[in-house]
Amino acid sequence: MTMRNLHRQAPWFALAGVIILLVSALAVFPVNAKPPAQETEKYCLSCHGDSTLSMTLPSGEKLSLYVSQDQLDHSVHSNKGIECEACHNDISSYPHPKLKYENKRELSLNYYQTCEKCHSANYQKAQDSMHAQAAAEGNADAPVCTDCHGHHDTAVPNEPRSLISETCSKCHSDIVDAYKQSVHGAALLGENNPDVPVCTDCHGVHNIQDSRTEEFRVQSPELCAKCHANKELMDKYDLSSDVYSIYKRSWHGVDISVYKARWGAVWHDSAVCTDCHGVHDMLKTDDPKSKVNPANLLETCRQCHPDAGPNWTGAWTGHNEISLERTPFLFYVDKFYSSFTPFILWACIIYVALQIIRSIVNRVRSTLS
Amino acid sequence: MSGNKTNRSASAQQEKTYARFTLGQRWEHAVLFLSAFVLLLTGLPQKYRDMSWSQDLLSTPERLYLIRQIHHIAAIILAMEAIYHIGRAIYLLSRRKMSAAMFPNMQDVYDAWHMLQYLLFLRKEKPVFGKYNFEQKVTYWFLFFGFALMGISGFIIWFPVQFTKFLPGGVVPASKMAHSTESVVAAIFIIIWHLYHVHIERLNLSIFTGRLSEKEMREYHAKEYERVNAGRPNKSDKDN
Numbered sequence: 001m002t003m004r005n006l007h008r009q010a011p012w013f014a015l016a017g018v019i020i021l022l023v024s025a026l027a028v029f030p031v032n033a034k035p036p037a038q039e040t041e042k043y044c045l046s047c048h049g050d051s052t053l054s055m056t057l058p059s060g061e062k063l064s065l066y067v068s069q070d071q072l073d074h075s076v077h078s079n080k081g082i083e084c085e086a087c088h089n090d091i092s093s094y095p096h097p098k099l100k101y102e103n104k105r106e107l108s109l110n111y112y113q114t115c116e117k118c119h120s121a122n123y124q125k126a127q128d129s130m131h132a133q134a135a136a137e138g139n140a141d142a143p144v145c146t147d148c149h150g151h152h153d154t155a156v157p158n159e160p161r162s163l164i165s166e167t168c169s170k171c172h173s174d175i176v177d178a179y180k181q182s183v184h185g186a187a188l189l190g191e192n193n194p195d196v197p198v199c200t201d202c203h204g205v206h207n208i209q210d211s212r213t214e215e216f217r218v219q220s221p222e223l224c225a226k227c228h229a230n231k232e233l234m235d236k237y238d239l240s241s242d243v244y245s246i247y248k249r250s251w252h253g254v255d256i257s258v259y260k261a262r263w264g265a266v267w268h269d270s271a272v273c274t275d276c277h278g279v280h281d282m283l284k285t286d287d288p289k290s291k292v293n294p295a296n297l298l299e300t301c302r303q304c305h306p307d308a309g310p311n312w313t314g315a316w317t318g319h320n321e322i323s324l325e326r327t328p329f330l331f332y333v334d335k336f337y338s339s340f341t342p343f344i345l346w347a348c349i350i351y352v353a354l355q356i357i358r359s360i361v362n363r364v365r366s367t368l369s
Numbered sequence: 370m371s372g373n374k375t376n377r378s379a380s381a382q383q384e385k386t387y388a389r390f391t392l393g394q395r396w397e398h399a400v401l402f403l404s405a406f407v408l409l410l411t412g413l414p415q416k417y418r419d420m421s422w423s424q425d426l427l428s429t430p431e432r433l434y435l436i437r438q439i440h441h442i443a444a445i446i447l448a449m450e451a452i453y454h455i456g457r458a459i460y461l462l463s464r465r466k467m468s469a470a471m472f473p474n475m476q477d478v479y480d481a482w483h484m485l486q487y488l489l490f491l492r493k494e495k496p497v498f499g500k501y502n503f504e505q506k507v508t509y510w511f512l513f514f515g516f517a518l519m520g521i522s523g524f525i526i527w528f529p530v531q532f533t534k535f536l537p538g539g540v541v542p543a544s545k546m547a548h549s550t551e552s553v554v555a556a557i558f559i560i561i562w563h564l565y566h567v568h569i570e571r572l573n574l575s576i577f578t579g580r581l582s583e584k585e586m587r588e589y590h591a592k593e594y595e596r597v598n599a600g601r602p603n604k605s606d607k608d609n
Binding site for chain 2: 011099251254255257259261262263266268305307308309311312313314315316317327328329330332333334337341344345348349351352354355357358359361
């Protein structure tokens with residue numbers, strides 16, 4: 001190879017060099033960035049692996065300082081190579097700085113803030129939640145990240161899905177008990193059904209809102225409609241997917257839609273789904289315990305219409321299209337007007353048009369003659 | 370008031386006029402017209418509550434409540450008028466003090482048939498009518514039954530709990546549909562049929578003035594004109 005040839009090939013050598021550099025950079029850096037398997041964790045556990053290790057806080061509470069290897073094995077963090085100091089960022093040496101917290105809760109309320117470092121989006125959403133609002137109003141027990149997700153054993157929150165209701169039941173046990181009896185809860189726990197809603201499907205995940213407000217009430221039918229207006233999903237269970245669209249045309253539904261559109265901040269009692277079907281304890285209509293079972297329906301109506309007599313339930317068209325079998329009166333009225341209205345309209349128009357034509361012709365004739 | 374009474378206070382050229390409606394009948398029309406108009410105006414925003422124009426009108430829940438109150442008050446006034454009207458008619462008819470001129474008869478069917486032929490250029494002459502022609506009878510009876518239906522269905526949806534104590538529950542949604550649909554049918558009928566006949570075909574103000582001119586009598590109520598001028602007693606004029 002002469003100098004001349006080498007000169008000619010120089011750009012290619014340079015390009016190959018750059019490619020080799022880039023490829024090696026890609027291959028080498030992650031390997032270098034990955035820390036040797038949990039070295040800090042092992043170091044910390046050399047003391048904190050002692051199950052008797054504890055201290056007493058100024059409040060008199062005994063704080064266990066034990067962290068088991070088992071807990072860490074279940075943690076999504078430890079398995080991804082995230083080490084103790086990622087959260088315990090105030091501890092870098094031994095002896096540790098003195099704990100400045102009065103009690104266990106104060107410690108939790110301070111430590112959970114480190115979650116924001118990595119999970120800032122969900123952390124911010126949680127700050128807009130009903131729970132954060134309760135905390136701001138002075139409720140120290142209002143849950144923070146670690147209350148739901150755990151701390152040393154932070155696991156995937158929805159594996160299995162029933163874990164979500166278990167998590168909520170730590171505080172809302174009576175509601176979760178009712179939910180477990182419901183058609184949704186029973187299917188979740190009994191057959192691990194992937195379609196039924198768990199708490200978070202209706203209430204939201206991190207920005208959980210107060211479900212007792214005017215706004216939540218008038219929007220709640222849409223929550224049910226997310227699944228119950230989904231034809232594909234409802235066909236799977238042989239349920240009607242028209243229940244929501246028919247509800248929206250009903251007296252209750254129209255009423256609620258007006259309040260939602262215009263008067264969202266005004267409380268309104270017109271029935272939403274949960275008023276009749278139950279809030280957390282909804283059951284299949286043919287279940288004898290269901291609030292909308294024909295045997296119990298009148299009692300359910302009387303929640304709002306206390307003086308209603310036994311015929312009253314016949315006034316309810318029951319999420320069904322107009323039919324001769326179910327709603328004969330409505331059926332015949334509908335049949336009658338579907339022909340009577342256009343008949344009257346056209347009869348009036350044609351008769352009056354004929355009269356106008358005749359009178360114009362008469363006038364023209366009289367001016368010509 | 371006699372049928373051929375001349376308006377003597379007017380000048381000599383003034384046309385002769387004929388009594389058509391009594392003062393009571395004119396008042397009844399006024400009450401009917403005003404209450405029905407208020408019912409329509411306050412009913413339509415309720416019928417179309419899911420439309421944005423209605424929601425603009427019913428800007429607050431209080432406004433909706435107010436409009437319902439007005440609708441109910443107008444409904445009571447119209448219902449009282451209807452009871453008075455029917456009660457008075459039954460009383461007078463039973464004592465043979467009122468002519469049965471408003472009741473439909475076979476002549477109206479022939480008149481309607483002839484009118485249709487005339488309008489289709491199959492007949493040269495317009496049919497001649499009595500005191501109330503078939504068009505006017507259609508107006509009266511169409512609205513009679515329409516208002517009866519709206520009245521009954523309206524009270525059912527106003528007091529659904531009370532009515533279902535003795536009626537099947539299915540009448541409530543049926544009444545709601547009948548009430549709201551019939552109102553639109555009646556409005557269409559009045560706007561096209563009635564307004565054409567009393568305003569456009571000719572300006573017929575007799576329901577307000579109570580009287581018809583001689584020309585109008587001859588042209589539109591020829592039989593009545595003949596009958597009155599033949600000097601026969603006119604039962605309907607004794608109603609006053």
